[in-house]
Amino acid sequence: MIRSLLNVRSLLALVAILIVSGTIWYSSYLAAKIEREERQKVEQWVEASNALLSPTNTDTRLAFKITQDNDDIPIIWTNERDSVFGYKNLDSAQAEDKTSGYLQEQLRSFRKARAPITYFDPFDSTRINKYYFGNSRLLSEVRYYPMVQLVIVGLFITLTLLSLRSSYRSTQNQVWAGMAKETAHQLGTPVSSLEGWIELLKETHGHEPFVAELEKDVSRLRLVSDRFGKIGSTPKLEPRDVVDQVRQMMDYVRKRASGKVRFSLETHGRESIVAPLSGPLFDWVIENLLKNALDAMDGTGSIAVDIQETDSAVQIDVTDSGKGISKANIAKVFKPGFTTKKRGWGLGLSLSKRIVEQYHRGTLFVKNSEPQKGTTFRIVLKK
The missing domain is CATH 3.30.565.10 (Histidine kinase-like ATPase, C-terminal domain)
Structure with missing residues:
Protein backbone atom coordinates (compact mmCIF):
# COMPACT_ATOMS: atom_id res chain seq x y z
CA MET A 1 0.00 0.00 0.00
CA ILE A 2 2.80 2.42 0.93
CA ARG A 3 4.72 1.57 -2.25
CA SER A 4 1.54 2.02 -4.29
CA LEU A 5 0.90 5.40 -2.62
CA LEU A 6 4.46 6.50 -3.37
CA ASN A 7 4.06 5.44 -7.01
CA VAL A 8 0.83 7.42 -7.29
CA ARG A 9 2.50 10.47 -5.76
CA SER A 10 5.43 10.19 -8.17
CA LEU A 11 3.08 9.83 -11.13
CA LEU A 12 1.02 12.84 -10.01
CA ALA A 13 4.17 14.90 -9.54
CA LEU A 14 5.45 13.91 -13.01
CA VAL A 15 2.10 14.73 -14.65
CA ALA A 16 1.97 18.07 -12.83
CA ILE A 17 5.52 18.94 -13.92
CA LEU A 18 4.73 18.06 -17.54
CA ILE A 19 1.47 20.05 -17.50
CA VAL A 20 3.04 23.11 -15.91
CA SER A 21 6.18 22.95 -18.08
CA GLY A 22 4.13 22.59 -21.26
CA THR A 23 1.80 25.38 -20.22
CA ILE A 24 4.64 27.76 -19.34
CA TRP A 25 6.44 27.03 -22.64
CA TYR A 26 3.32 27.48 -24.77
CA SER A 27 2.24 30.58 -22.86
CA SER A 28 5.71 32.07 -23.30
CA TYR A 29 5.53 31.28 -27.01
CA LEU A 30 2.11 32.95 -27.33
CA ALA A 31 3.22 35.95 -25.26
CA ALA A 32 6.29 36.49 -27.44
CA LYS A 33 4.18 36.21 -30.59
CA ILE A 34 1.55 38.63 -29.29
CA GLU A 35 4.26 41.06 -28.16
CA ARG A 36 5.80 41.12 -31.66
CA GLU A 37 2.40 41.74 -33.20
CA GLU A 38 1.64 44.51 -30.71
CA ARG A 39 4.94 46.21 -31.45
CA GLN A 40 4.04 46.17 -35.13
CA LYS A 41 0.64 47.67 -34.28
CA VAL A 42 2.27 50.43 -32.24
CA GLU A 43 4.73 51.15 -35.08
CA GLN A 44 1.78 51.41 -37.49
CA TRP A 45 -0.06 53.63 -35.04
CA VAL A 46 2.97 55.92 -34.70
CA GLU A 47 3.29 56.25 -38.46
CA ALA A 48 -0.45 56.83 -38.85
CA SER A 49 -0.49 59.45 -36.09
CA ASN A 50 2.39 61.34 -37.65
CA ALA A 51 0.80 61.03 -41.09
CA LEU A 52 -2.32 62.74 -39.77
CA LEU A 53 -0.15 65.64 -38.61
CA SER A 54 1.71 65.94 -41.92
CA PRO A 55 0.44 68.92 -44.03
CA THR A 56 1.27 67.08 -47.27
CA ASN A 57 -1.00 64.11 -46.54
CA THR A 58 -4.39 64.63 -48.19
CA ASP A 59 -5.96 61.17 -47.77
CA THR A 60 -6.19 60.52 -44.02
CA ARG A 61 -8.84 57.79 -43.98
CA LEU A 62 -6.45 54.85 -43.55
CA ALA A 63 -4.30 56.68 -41.01
CA PHE A 64 -7.39 57.71 -39.04
CA LYS A 65 -8.72 54.12 -39.03
CA ILE A 66 -5.37 52.76 -37.76
CA THR A 67 -5.25 55.27 -34.91
CA GLN A 68 -8.86 54.54 -33.95
CA ASP A 69 -8.42 50.75 -34.00
CA ASN A 70 -5.79 50.85 -31.27
CA ASP A 71 -7.95 50.89 -28.17
CA ASP A 72 -6.14 48.39 -25.92
CA ILE A 73 -2.36 49.03 -26.05
CA PRO A 74 -1.33 51.82 -23.62
CA ILE A 75 1.12 54.31 -25.15
CA ILE A 76 3.06 57.29 -23.78
CA TRP A 77 5.06 59.55 -26.10
CA THR A 78 7.84 61.82 -24.99
CA ASN A 79 10.57 64.03 -26.39
CA GLU A 80 14.25 63.11 -26.39
CA ARG A 81 14.56 63.96 -22.69
CA ASP A 82 11.57 61.72 -21.80
CA SER A 83 9.28 64.67 -21.02
CA VAL A 84 5.74 63.40 -21.48
CA PHE A 85 3.55 65.29 -23.91
CA GLY A 86 0.92 62.69 -24.81
CA TYR A 87 -0.65 59.34 -23.90
CA LYS A 88 -3.34 56.89 -25.05
CA ASN A 89 -5.38 54.10 -23.45
CA LEU A 90 -4.49 55.09 -19.88
CA ASP A 91 -6.66 56.19 -16.97
CA SER A 92 -7.48 59.79 -17.93
CA ALA A 93 -8.54 60.85 -14.45
CA GLN A 94 -5.22 59.80 -12.90
CA ALA A 95 -3.17 61.00 -15.86
CA GLU A 96 -4.65 64.49 -15.63
CA ASP A 97 -3.83 64.69 -11.92
CA LYS A 98 -0.34 66.15 -11.97
CA THR A 99 0.23 65.40 -8.28
CA SER A 100 -0.46 61.66 -8.49
CA GLY A 101 2.71 60.75 -10.39
CA TYR A 102 0.63 58.24 -12.35
CA LEU A 103 2.10 59.04 -15.76
CA GLN A 104 5.69 58.94 -14.51
CA GLU A 105 5.06 55.61 -12.81
CA GLN A 106 3.60 54.16 -16.03
CA LEU A 107 6.48 55.60 -18.04
CA ARG A 108 9.05 53.93 -15.75
CA SER A 109 7.20 50.65 -16.09
CA PHE A 110 7.06 50.86 -19.90
CA ARG A 111 10.71 51.94 -20.15
CA LYS A 112 11.79 48.97 -17.99
CA ALA A 113 9.76 46.47 -20.04
CA ARG A 114 11.03 47.29 -23.57
CA ALA A 115 12.85 49.77 -25.76
CA PRO A 116 10.76 52.63 -27.20
CA ILE A 117 9.84 53.25 -30.83
CA THR A 118 11.59 56.40 -32.09
CA TYR A 119 10.22 58.70 -34.80
CA PHE A 120 11.22 62.10 -36.16
CA ASP A 121 9.00 64.95 -35.08
CA PRO A 122 6.69 65.82 -38.04
CA PHE A 123 7.15 69.53 -37.36
CA ASP A 124 10.90 69.51 -36.70
CA SER A 125 12.96 66.83 -38.40
CA THR A 126 15.91 67.53 -36.13
CA ARG A 127 14.03 66.27 -33.08
CA ILE A 128 13.22 62.65 -32.24
CA ASN A 129 10.13 61.60 -30.30
CA LYS A 130 9.95 58.40 -28.27
CA TYR A 131 6.90 56.17 -28.01
CA TYR A 132 6.79 53.86 -24.98
CA PHE A 133 4.06 51.26 -24.73
CA GLY A 134 2.89 48.64 -22.28
CA ASN A 135 1.05 45.33 -22.41
CA SER A 136 -2.47 44.98 -23.68
CA ARG A 137 -4.97 43.13 -21.50
CA LEU A 138 -4.68 40.05 -23.71
CA LEU A 139 -0.89 39.93 -23.35
CA SER A 140 -1.12 40.34 -19.56
CA GLU A 141 -3.66 37.53 -19.31
CA VAL A 142 -1.49 35.21 -21.42
CA ARG A 143 1.54 35.92 -19.21
CA TYR A 144 -0.36 35.40 -15.95
CA TYR A 145 -2.19 32.30 -17.18
CA PRO A 146 0.64 29.85 -16.24
CA MET A 147 0.60 31.15 -12.66
CA VAL A 148 -3.16 30.64 -12.45
CA GLN A 149 -2.85 27.16 -13.89
CA LEU A 150 0.03 26.37 -11.53
CA VAL A 151 -2.19 27.26 -8.57
CA ILE A 152 -5.03 25.12 -9.95
CA VAL A 153 -2.73 22.14 -10.57
CA GLY A 154 -1.23 22.58 -7.09
CA LEU A 155 -4.69 22.57 -5.50
CA PHE A 156 -5.65 19.50 -7.53
CA ILE A 157 -2.54 17.59 -6.46
CA THR A 158 -2.98 18.67 -2.83
CA LEU A 159 -6.62 17.53 -2.74
CA THR A 160 -5.70 14.25 -4.45
CA LEU A 161 -2.87 13.53 -1.99
CA LEU A 162 -5.10 14.41 0.97
CA SER A 163 -7.75 12.04 -0.39
CA LEU A 164 -5.20 9.26 -0.86
CA ARG A 165 -3.79 9.87 2.60
CA SER A 166 -7.25 9.77 4.14
CA SER A 167 -8.04 6.57 2.25
CA TYR A 168 -4.75 5.01 3.35
CA ARG A 169 -5.35 5.94 6.99
CA SER A 170 -8.91 4.59 6.81
CA THR A 171 -7.62 1.29 5.41
CA GLN A 172 -4.88 1.19 8.04
CA ASN A 173 -7.41 1.81 10.82
CA GLN A 174 -9.63 -0.96 9.47
CA VAL A 175 -6.68 -3.36 9.46
CA TRP A 176 -5.79 -2.40 13.04
CA ALA A 177 -9.39 -2.80 14.19
CA GLY A 178 -9.77 -6.12 12.38
CA MET A 179 -6.58 -7.53 13.89
CA ALA A 180 -7.56 -6.37 17.37
CA LYS A 181 -11.07 -7.81 17.21
CA GLU A 182 -9.82 -11.09 15.78
CA THR A 183 -7.26 -11.30 18.61
CA ALA A 184 -10.00 -10.66 21.16
CA HIS A 185 -12.17 -13.31 19.54
CA GLN A 186 -9.35 -15.88 19.52
CA LEU A 187 -8.53 -15.18 23.17
CA GLY A 188 -12.15 -15.36 24.28
CA THR A 189 -12.65 -19.11 23.89
CA PRO A 190 -9.55 -20.36 25.77
CA VAL A 191 -10.03 -17.74 28.50
CA SER A 192 -13.62 -18.88 29.07
CA SER A 193 -12.41 -22.48 29.17
CA LEU A 194 -9.69 -21.60 31.70
CA GLU A 195 -12.26 -19.86 33.90
CA GLY A 196 -14.30 -23.07 33.86
CA TRP A 197 -11.30 -25.17 34.85
CA ILE A 198 -10.53 -22.76 37.70
CA GLU A 199 -14.02 -23.21 39.07
CA LEU A 200 -13.50 -26.98 39.00
CA LEU A 201 -10.14 -26.65 40.76
CA LYS A 202 -11.75 -24.56 43.49
CA GLU A 203 -13.88 -27.58 44.42
CA THR A 204 -10.76 -29.75 44.75
CA HIS A 205 -9.00 -29.40 48.09
CA GLY A 206 -5.25 -28.87 48.19
CA HIS A 207 -4.98 -26.59 45.19
CA GLU A 208 -6.01 -23.31 46.82
CA PRO A 209 -2.64 -21.47 46.42
CA PHE A 210 -2.37 -22.42 42.78
CA VAL A 211 -5.99 -21.53 42.07
CA ALA A 212 -5.53 -17.97 43.40
CA GLU A 213 -2.52 -17.35 41.16
CA LEU A 214 -4.23 -18.94 38.17
CA GLU A 215 -7.24 -16.73 38.79
CA LYS A 216 -5.03 -13.62 38.64
CA ASP A 217 -3.45 -14.70 35.37
CA VAL A 218 -6.80 -15.54 33.78
CA SER A 219 -8.20 -12.20 34.92
CA ARG A 220 -5.21 -10.61 33.25
CA LEU A 221 -5.95 -12.49 30.04
CA ARG A 222 -9.58 -11.42 30.22
CA LEU A 223 -8.44 -7.79 30.62
CA VAL A 224 -6.15 -8.07 27.59
CA SER A 225 -8.99 -9.59 25.57
CA ASP A 226 -11.29 -6.77 26.68
CA ARG A 227 -8.74 -4.16 25.61
CA PHE A 228 -8.36 -5.64 22.14
CA GLY A 229 -12.12 -5.89 21.82
CA LYS A 230 -12.50 -2.16 22.37
CA ILE A 231 -10.10 -1.28 19.52
CA GLY A 232 -12.08 -0.23 16.44
CA SER A 233 -15.27 0.59 18.31
CA THR A 234 -16.04 3.87 20.02
Missing part, protein backbone atom coordinates in the same frame (compact mmCIF):
# COMPACT_ATOMS: atom_id res chain seq x y z
CA PRO A 235 -15.41 3.30 23.75
CA LYS A 236 -17.62 4.89 26.36
CA LEU A 237 -15.72 7.56 28.26
CA GLU A 238 -16.68 7.88 31.91
CA PRO A 239 -15.47 10.26 34.64
CA ARG A 240 -12.57 8.45 36.33
CA ASP A 241 -9.87 9.31 38.81
CA VAL A 242 -6.67 9.68 36.79
CA VAL A 243 -4.48 9.52 39.90
CA ASP A 244 -6.04 6.25 41.01
CA GLN A 245 -5.77 4.73 37.51
CA VAL A 246 -2.09 5.65 37.24
CA ARG A 247 -1.29 4.50 40.79
CA GLN A 248 -2.83 1.06 40.16
CA MET A 249 -0.81 0.55 36.98
CA MET A 250 2.38 1.70 38.73
CA ASP A 251 1.77 -0.84 41.50
CA TYR A 252 1.19 -3.55 38.89
CA VAL A 253 4.41 -2.77 36.99
CA ARG A 254 6.43 -2.24 40.19
CA LYS A 255 5.76 -5.85 41.27
CA ARG A 256 7.21 -7.07 38.00
CA ALA A 257 10.28 -4.82 38.04
CA SER A 258 13.58 -5.40 39.75
CA GLY A 259 14.22 -3.91 43.18
CA LYS A 260 16.76 -1.54 41.63
CA VAL A 261 14.09 0.56 39.88
CA ARG A 262 12.61 3.43 41.89
CA PHE A 263 9.02 4.53 41.20
CA SER A 264 7.60 7.92 42.18
CA LEU A 265 4.26 9.64 41.64
CA GLU A 266 3.82 13.43 41.93
CA THR A 267 0.29 14.87 41.98
CA HIS A 268 1.10 18.36 43.36
CA GLY A 269 -1.09 17.87 46.39
CA ARG A 270 -4.10 16.58 44.47
CA GLU A 271 -5.46 13.29 45.77
CA SER A 272 -7.98 13.01 42.97
CA ILE A 273 -8.07 14.37 39.41
CA VAL A 274 -11.11 13.43 37.35
CA ALA A 275 -11.17 13.20 33.54
CA PRO A 276 -13.30 11.29 30.99
CA LEU A 277 -11.58 7.98 30.33
CA SER A 278 -12.05 4.49 29.04
CA GLY A 279 -10.53 2.66 32.01
CA PRO A 280 -9.17 -0.48 30.28
CA LEU A 281 -7.72 1.44 27.33
CA PHE A 282 -6.17 4.20 29.45
CA ASP A 283 -4.58 1.55 31.69
CA TRP A 284 -3.13 -0.02 28.57
CA VAL A 285 -1.47 3.28 27.60
CA ILE A 286 0.07 3.79 31.05
CA GLU A 287 1.23 0.18 31.14
CA ASN A 288 2.90 0.51 27.74
CA LEU A 289 4.71 3.70 28.76
CA LEU A 290 5.89 2.21 32.06
CA LYS A 291 7.06 -1.01 30.41
CA ASN A 292 8.94 0.95 27.75
CA ALA A 293 10.58 2.94 30.53
CA LEU A 294 11.65 -0.29 32.23
CA ASP A 295 13.08 -1.67 28.98
CA ALA A 296 15.06 1.55 28.44
CA MET A 297 16.83 1.24 31.82
CA ASP A 298 18.02 -2.37 31.70
CA GLY A 299 16.80 -3.04 35.26
CA THR A 300 18.36 -0.06 37.07
CA GLY A 301 17.17 3.54 37.37
CA SER A 302 14.08 5.54 38.19
CA ILE A 303 10.61 6.14 36.75
CA ALA A 304 8.72 9.29 37.73
CA VAL A 305 5.12 10.08 36.84
CA ASP A 306 3.98 13.68 37.22
CA ILE A 307 0.26 14.53 37.00
CA GLN A 308 -0.86 18.15 36.73
CA GLU A 309 -4.31 19.61 36.30
CA THR A 310 -5.10 22.83 34.42
CA ASP A 311 -8.42 24.53 33.79
CA SER A 312 -9.00 22.61 30.57
CA ALA A 313 -6.71 19.57 30.61
CA VAL A 314 -4.80 16.96 32.58
CA GLN A 315 -1.08 16.51 31.82
CA ILE A 316 0.67 13.25 32.61
CA ASP A 317 4.46 13.07 32.23
CA VAL A 318 6.18 9.68 32.36
CA THR A 319 9.95 10.16 32.80
CA ASP A 320 12.63 7.49 32.92
CA SER A 321 16.39 7.62 33.46
CA GLY A 322 17.11 5.21 30.63
CA LYS A 323 19.18 5.35 27.50
CA GLY A 324 17.00 7.96 25.78
CA ILE A 325 15.98 8.30 22.15
CA SER A 326 18.16 9.71 19.39
CA LYS A 327 16.90 12.73 17.48
CA ALA A 328 16.67 10.63 14.33
CA ASN A 329 14.29 8.16 16.04
CA ILE A 330 12.02 10.58 17.91
CA ALA A 331 9.86 11.07 14.80
CA LYS A 332 9.64 7.28 14.30
CA VAL A 333 8.78 6.01 17.79
CA PHE A 334 5.02 6.08 17.17
CA LYS A 335 5.18 4.39 13.77
CA PRO A 336 3.89 0.79 13.67
CA GLY A 337 6.71 -1.73 13.58
CA PHE A 338 9.43 0.61 14.84
CA THR A 339 11.38 -0.81 17.78
CA THR A 340 14.92 -0.74 19.12
CA LYS A 341 14.40 -3.86 21.20
CA LYS A 342 15.55 -7.33 20.16
CA ARG A 343 12.08 -8.64 20.91
CA GLY A 344 8.77 -7.00 20.22
CA TRP A 345 6.63 -5.92 17.30
CA GLY A 346 6.90 -2.18 17.84
CA LEU A 347 3.14 -1.77 18.33
CA GLY A 348 2.89 -0.56 21.95
CA LEU A 349 3.53 3.14 21.41
CA SER A 350 1.60 3.18 18.13
CA LEU A 351 -1.45 1.68 19.85
CA SER A 352 -1.04 4.04 22.79
CA LYS A 353 -1.02 7.08 20.51
CA ARG A 354 -4.16 5.85 18.74
CA ILE A 355 -5.93 5.24 22.03
CA VAL A 356 -5.09 8.71 23.38
CA GLU A 357 -5.69 10.71 20.21
CA GLN A 358 -8.51 8.85 18.46
CA TYR A 359 -10.55 7.60 21.42
CA HIS A 360 -9.78 10.21 24.11
CA ARG A 361 -9.25 13.23 21.80
CA GLY A 362 -5.99 13.99 23.59
CA THR A 363 -2.33 14.02 22.56
CA LEU A 364 0.65 11.79 23.25
CA PHE A 365 4.15 12.91 22.29
CA VAL A 366 7.81 12.85 23.30
CA LYS A 367 8.24 15.95 25.47
CA ASN A 368 12.02 15.62 25.57
CA SER A 369 14.73 13.00 25.35
CA GLU A 370 18.50 12.96 25.72
CA PRO A 371 20.72 9.99 24.91
CA GLN A 372 21.99 8.26 28.07
CA LYS A 373 19.92 10.62 30.27
CA GLY A 374 16.32 9.59 29.78
CA THR A 375 13.02 10.30 28.08
CA THR A 376 9.76 12.03 29.01
CA PHE A 377 6.48 11.13 27.33
CA ARG A 378 3.57 13.51 27.85
CA ILE A 379 -0.13 12.71 27.70
CA VAL A 380 -2.61 15.61 27.52
CA LEU A 381 -6.26 14.74 28.21
CA LYS A 382 -9.07 17.22 27.75
CA LYS A 383 -11.29 17.65 30.78
